[in-house]
Amino acid sequence: MLNAQAFTKMKKGIYIINTARGDIIDETALIDALKTGQVAGAGIDVYPQEPYSGSLCDLDNVLLTPHLGASTHEAQARIGH
Numbered sequence: 001m002l003n004a005q006a007f008t009k010m011k012k013g014i015y016i017i018n019t020a021r022g023d024i025i026d027e028t029a030l031i032d033a034l035k036t037g038q039v040a041g042a043g044i045d046v047y048p049q050e051p052y053s054g055s056l057c058d059l060d061n062v063l064l065t066p067h068l069g070a071s072t073h074e075a076q077a078r079i080g081h
Contacts, residue, residue: 004029042056
C-alpha cells in the first residue's frame with residue numbers, strides 16, 4: 001500500500017507509524033524515503049517476518065519495537081473472558 005510512488009506524493013518530513021501489518025509498507029521504498037528525508041522518521045512494531053533483523057535496524061530515525069500488545073498481564077487476563 002505504501003510504496004515509492006506513495007511516498008513521493010506525501011509532504012516532505014512526514015512520520016510513518018505502522019502497527020497494522022508488516023506487508024503494507026514496501027521496506028525498500030521506506031528506507032529510501034527515510035534516507036532522503038522525504039520521511040522524517042518511522043515507528044514500526046509489525047514486520048513481514050519476525051524476529052526482524054533487516055536494514056531498518058541501521059537507521060537512526062527509526063524506532064523498532066516487538067509486536068507485543070497482547071502480551072501484557074491485562075491482555076492475557078482478558079483473553080479468557
